[in-house]
Amino acid sequence: MKHTYLKNVVTLNLDKDKCVGCGMCAVVCPHRVFAMEDRKAQIVDKDHCIECGACAINCLAKAISVEANVGCASAIIRGWLTGSEPTCDCSSGECC
Ligand code: SF4
Ligand code: SF4
Numbered sequence: 633m634k635h636t637y638l639k640n641v642v643t644l645n646l647d648k649d650k651c652v653g654c655g656m657c658a659v660v661c662p663h664r665v666f667a668m669e670d671r672k673a674q675i676v677d678k679d680h681c682i683e684c685g686a687c688a689i690n691c692l693a694k695a696i697s698v699e700a701n702v703g704c705a706s707a708i709i710r711g712w713l714t715g716s717e718p719t720c721d722c723s724s725g726e727c728c
Pocket of ligand 1: 646650651652653654655656657658672673687690691692693694695696
């Protein structure tokens with residue numbers, strides 16, 4: 633089951649005019665935030681974005697922006713790297 637982290641605070645943005653329809657964002661996103669329609673990406677589930685940054689890194693057209701390195705996913709990854717307890721500012725109590 634996917635959890636919504638906080639509603640309407642995700643920094644993810646898509647510029648459809650720049651999208652060339654390669655589909656990589658839909659492939660790499662672990663939470664199925666993107667879907668392809670008429671050879672363009674569209675955001676179908678923005679509130680499930682964990683701001684991991686994978687879509688923006690893989691978008692060669694630079695159609696996606698997201699402030700990665702904030703939020704739950706980054707807190708967990710930082711915890712792995714430093715061997716510390718992961719903490720983030722999310723108050724859901726479901727991520728870390
Ligand atoms: S990765 Fe970028 S160019 Fe490719 S479908 Fe997604 S938004 Fe469009
Ligand atoms: S930042 Fe990560 S979770 Fe959010 S849309 Fe991109 S790939 Fe999906």
